Amino acid sequence: MHTKPSDSADSEAPLDRSEPPAPQLQEGPRPISSPSPEKRPRSRFGLRSLLLPLLAIGTALVLGALLIVLTDVTVYEAFLENPLLGVGRGFAVIGRAYGAYFVGAFGDPVQLTEALLSGNVPRILRAIYPITETLRISTPYIFAGLAVALGFQGGLFNIGAEGQYFIAGLATVFLGYSLVGVPQLLHLPLALLAGMAGGALWAAIPGYLKAKTGAHEVITTIMLNYISFRFAEYMLDVGGPMARGDGRPVSPEILPSAYLPQFFPGRIELRVNFGFFLALAAAWAVWWLLYKTTLGFEIRTVGKNPRAGRYAGINVPRSIVITMALSGALAGLSAATDILGVLRFMPNAFFSGYGFDAIALALLGKSHPVGVVLASLLFGALRAGARNMQGIARVPLDITSIIQGLIIVFIAAPEIIRQIYRLRGRLEDDGLALARDWGEG
Amino acid sequence: MTDSQTPERSRRRARTLGIAFLLFALGILILFMPSTEPGQQTRFSFVETRAEALQIGDLIFPTRIGLSLLAVLTAFTGAWQLVRGFGRANTVLGIVVGLFILAFLTWAARDQSMNLTGLIKSSLLRAVPITLAALSGVMCERSGVINIGIEGMMLTGAFASAVAASVASSVWMGLVGAMLAGGLMASLLAVLAIRYKVDQIVAGTAINILATGLTGYLNSRFLQRTPELNRPPTFSAFPIPGLSRIPIIGPAVFNHSFAVYLTMALIVIIQVMLFYTRWGLRTRAVGEHPRAADTLGVNVFLTRYINVMLGGMVAGLGGAYLVLSSVARFDELMTAGKGFIGLAAMIFGKWNPIGALGSSLIFGFADSLQTRLAILSIPIPSQFLLMAPYLATVIVLAGVVGRSRPPAADGVPYEKE
Numbered sequence: 001m002h003t004k005p006s007d008s009a010d011s012e013a014p015l016d017r018s019e020p021p022a023p024q025l026q027e028g029p030r031p032i033s034s035p036s037p038e039k040r041p042r043s044r045f046g047l048r049s050l051l052l053p054l055l056a057i058g059t060a061l062v063l064g065a066l067l068i069v070l071t072d073v074t075v076y077e078a079f080l081e082n083p084l085l086g087v088g089r090g091f092a093v094i095g096r097a098y099g100a101y102f103v104g105a106f107g108d109p110v111q112l113t114e115a116l117l118s119g120n121v122p123r124i125l126r127a128i129y130p131i132t133e134t135l136r137i138s139t140p141y142i143f144a145g146l147a148v149a150l151g152f153q154g155g156l157f158n159i160g161a162e163g164q165y166f167i168a169g170l171a172t173v174f175l176g177y178s179l180v181g182v183p184q185l186l187h188l189p190l191a192l193l194a195g196m197a198g199g200a201l202w203a204a205i206p207g208y209l210k211a212k213t214g215a216h217e218v219i220t221t222i223m224l225n226y227i228s229f230r231f232a233e234y235m236l237d238v239g240g241p242m243a244r245g246d247g248r249p250v251s252p253e254i255l256p257s258a259y260l261p262q263f264f265p266g267r268i269e270l271r272v273n274f275g276f277f278l279a280l281a282a283a284w285a286v287w288w289l290l291y292k293t294t295l296g297f298e299i300r301t302v303g304k305n306p307r308a309g310r311y312a313g314i315n316v317p318r319s320i321v322i323t324m325a326l327s328g329a330l331a332g333l334s335a336a337t338d339i340l341g342v343l344r345f346m347p348n349a350f351f352s353g354y355g356f357d358a359i360a361l362a363l364l365g366k367s368h369p370v371g372v373v374l375a376s377l378l379f380g381a382l383r384a385g386a387r388n389m390q391g392i393a394r395v396p397l398d399i400t401s402i403i404q405g406l407i408i409v410f411i412a413a414p415e416i417i418r419q420i421y422r423l424r425g426r427l428e429d430d431g432l433a434l435a436r437d438w439g440e441g
Numbered sequence: 442m443t444d445s446q447t448p449e450r451s452r453r454r455a456r457t458l459g460i461a462f463l464l465f466a467l468g469i470l471i472l473f474m475p476s477t478e479p480g481q482q483t484r485f486s487f488v489e490t491r492a493e494a495l496q497i498g499d500l501i502f503p504t505r506i507g508l509s510l511l512a513v514l515t516a517f518t519g520a521w522q523l524v525r526g527f528g529r530a531n532t533v534l535g536i537v538v539g540l541f542i543l544a545f546l547t548w549a550a551r552d553q554s555m556n557l558t559g560l561i562k563s564s565l566l567r568a569v570p571i572t573l574a575a576l577s578g579v580m581c582e583r584s585g586v587i588n589i590g591i592e593g594m595m596l597t598g599a600f601a602s603a604v605a606a607s608v609a610s611s612v613w614m615g616l617v618g619a620m621l622a623g624g625l626m627a628s629l630l631a632v633l634a635i636r637y638k639v640d641q642i643v644a645g646t647a648i649n650i651l652a653t654g655l656t657g658y659l660n661s662r663f664l665q666r667t668p669e670l671n672r673p674p675t676f677s678a679f680p681i682p683g684l685s686r687i688p689i690i691g692p693a694v695f696n697h698s699f700a701v702y703l704t705m706a707l708i709v710i711i712q713v714m715l716f717y718t719r720w721g722l723r724t725r726a727v728g729e730h731p732r733a734a735d736t737l738g739v740n741v742f743l744t745r746y747i748n749v750m751l752g753g754m755v756a757g758l759g760g761a762y763l764v765l766s767s768v769a770r771f772d773e774l775m776t777a778g779k780g781f782i783g784l785a786a787m788i789f790g791k792w793n794p795i796g797a798l799g800s801s802l803i804f805g806f807a808d809s810l811q812t813r814l815a816i817l818s819i820p821i822p823s824q825f826l827l828m829a830p831y832l833a834t835v836i837v838l839a840g841v842v843g844r845s846r847p848p849a850a851d852g853v854p855y856e857k858e
Contacts, residue, residue, distance in 0.1 A: 067658070071658075071659070071662050071663070157642055159642075159646070209835070209838070209839050212839075213838075213839045215835070215838040215839045216838070218589070218642055219784070219785075219788060219834070219838055220835050220838055220839075222589070222781055222784065222785075223785060223831040223832070223834050223835045223838075224831070224835070225781075226778060226781065226782075226828070226831045227828045227831045227832060227835075230824040230825070230827050230828045231824065231828070233824050234822045234824035234825065237822075237824070240822075356646055356649065356650055357650075359643065359646050360646075360647075360650070363643065396657065396658045396660075396661040396662055397657075397661075398653070398654045398655075398656075398657030398658040398660075398661065399654065399658055400654070401650050401651070401653050401654025401657065401658075402651060402654035402655055402658060403654075404650055404654070405647050405648075405650035405651030405654055406651070408643065408646065408647040408650065409629075409633065409639075409644075409647045409651075412633070412637075412639040412640060412643045412644065412647065413633055413637035413639045415637050416637065
């Protein structure tokens with residue numbers, strides 16, 4: 001029913017500027033990750049393909065270290081006394097900061113081995129706390145990263161994970177606190193489904209608009225992000241429909257029957273929960289969907305070349321809407337697991353930050369589910385470690401954002417990495433040729 | 442107007458608009474009329490300062506009569522549109538929406554007094570940073586580079602202006618610092634987008650994340666430990682002699698700080714530059730059809746570099762305005778989405794400086810109206826008014842009313858053959 005309008009929107013745009021001397025302008029939407037189509041359907045991770053991400057991460061960490069040293073006054077003081085002393089001081093500063101970073105993310109290796117050898121359970125649990133935090137923070141990252149990655153595979157840039165998170169969070173928390181007397185076996189799945197549905201519906205709007213009118217999903221998802229912030233603010237504001245009613249701008253607590261079970265029941269401080277397994281399952285499901293099903297094939301085909309997809313008989317508008325909805329459902333799960341597993345209520349926060357980090361995750365993971373999981377574990381570690389680093393080495397938390405931003409830059413522009421390390425030949429998946437025109441399809 | 446190409450389509454559109462106008466009239470009657478008592482009166486006042494050459498008394502009229510008048514006027518426009526049709530339907534749409542807003546104000550100010558001059562003034566003040574962000578977008582995108590890093594550039598601009606203005610204890614140095622910082626961030630976007638042909642949305646996202654991280658990092662590393670670095674002076678109001686004494690407009694438009702005048706001047710300058718100078722022609726050519734421009738000897742890369750850097754400087758100014766106009770300090774994430782509203786304003790204003798100002802004013806109006814609703818005890822949650830700009834942008838993007846079309850080569854990296 002909406003084939004015709006989008007047909008015109010899709011085909012008019014490239015035709016408008018198909019003057020003969022501009023061959024690459026008429027290509028229309030370009031494929032997402034790999035420019036060479038014959039390489040794409042691989043679902044394995046070669047060693048070579050890990051080179052670029054590893055170099056990007058390493059370079060970003062080195063630059064981050066440089067920034068830490070350059071903004072440390074004590075280094076300059078030592079340097080003025082004696083240049084050698086300054087250099088030594090610089091390394092000491094980095095060592096302390098990144099050491100704290102590592103310990104905050106993975107735990108103190110010495111303590112860990114000692115605890116394991118002693119066999120003392122509380123001691124072991126205390127020692128593995130950093131790792132559990134890393135896994136906990138990774139969980140929503142995996143979902144959000146998968147959401148953006150799935151969009152990329154379908155040729156769509158979902159910047160709206162942030163907004164989908166809020167809408168899904170509202171849906172989840174509402175079912176979480178309002179369904180009284182329902183057994184956990186029913187309540188928990190319902191609450192999770194509510195989050196998926198909320199995210200999917202919210203994301204289907206830009207999908208539908210793109211399919212029907214050609215409105216670019218980047219802009220519409222950004223706008224919908226702000227609409228959903230305001231909506232969540234309204235719902236949770238003091239006196240709002242979903243506010244707790246005790247003068248605080250937060251939702252009521254969800255009922256225990258909607259809790260996602262903890263890994264370590266009875267130990268509240270270890271917040272990692274079964275949401276992590278759900279995230280891994282979701283990664284597997286996305287992989288299966290993309291590479292083993294007809295729908296996944298259609299999504300990827302439309303992502304690479306919608307016109308080819310249309311000639312092959314794929315209903316492109318339908319594929320766009322489905323891709324966005326699935327992407328939104330995944331983003332919704334990041335909110336649902338966060339609320340059902342960790343937060344237990346919904347705060348009136350303005351910014352979760354998942355939406356933009358998710359773009360970095362999808363890029364770093366090359367839009368592949370396995371890659372996204374690995375990237376999410378890394379980002380989870382970075383976030384978990386940053387807190388320790390701030391506490392011990394007094395390095396502000398924001399260093400993580402800087403490192404993440406740099407990682408995006410290096411992943412998106414592998415040429416820079418190649419120039420730095422004088423690499424010859426092509427790094428696998430050379431760059432990201434996502435660039436398409438803006439407004440109309 | 443891409444929509445009005447076929448006569449059948451434009452006729453259908455004209456009819457839809459006519460019906461929409463009638464619905465607006467109906468809306469006035471249904472939404473506002475029932476909750477108005479017969480004896481209630483609306484009072485609009487126009488006095489902001491006592492300096493105007495001519496004192497205008499308050500406008501007082503019975504709310505019901507005012508509302509009926511506005512409803513009749515709107516309905517008449519709708520009927521006329523249906524029967525005869527207006528030549529410039531979009532302008533008329535603007536007028537009708539204006540009438541509807543006026544009806545809303547009439548209703549909101551029943552039994553109370555609303556200061557229209559003050560409303561215009563605060564709308565303008567709130568529109569300034571949005572306008573600067575939108576102008577930044579216009580500069581970049583007219584040359585074919587998508588800039589969703591405006592938010593990040595504003596944030597760095599705000600940080601740099603706070604530090605520079607505090608150190609030099611001069612607002613002007615603050616502006617210079619902001620322009621440098623915004624330009625620096627923009628040069629990163631330019632290098633990534635033009636030299637390395639990185640996807641421009643990815644590059645913009647990277648800039649936003651980097652800017653958040655850098656400003657937050659430097660803020661907690663230095664500004665929070667040495668607060669003297671974060672105590673910039675602010676612009677003081679400078680009423681333009683003569684003009685500021687015009688009734689109504691004077692205090693609303695001509696009694697501001699220099700930063701506001703600078704923004705207005707920038708709008709005019711960029712509009713003229715873009716459409717009446719050689720540079721503008723080249724910029725637009727590069728944004729629409731880079732290969733043709735290249736064939737004619739225009740340096741596509743250089744044009745894009747210059748435009749993106751200039752755009753970054755303008756965005757930096759937007760950040761500086763946030764610091765130097767009233768807050769007088771840098772706070773983490775203080776831009777709070779202004780850059781993205783600017784993006785919306787740019788689209789809403791059809792990639793055009795004057796249009797950007799117009800849409801920024803509408804967005805600023807929604808923002809300043811929102812703050813007054815609570816005072817007037819109107820039962821509309823302020824969040825819904827704050828949503829309005831984004832909703833309007835989605836509607837425009839979807840082509841429901843007057844499609845907004847980007848430059849043809851926007852976002853497409855150029856490769857020389």
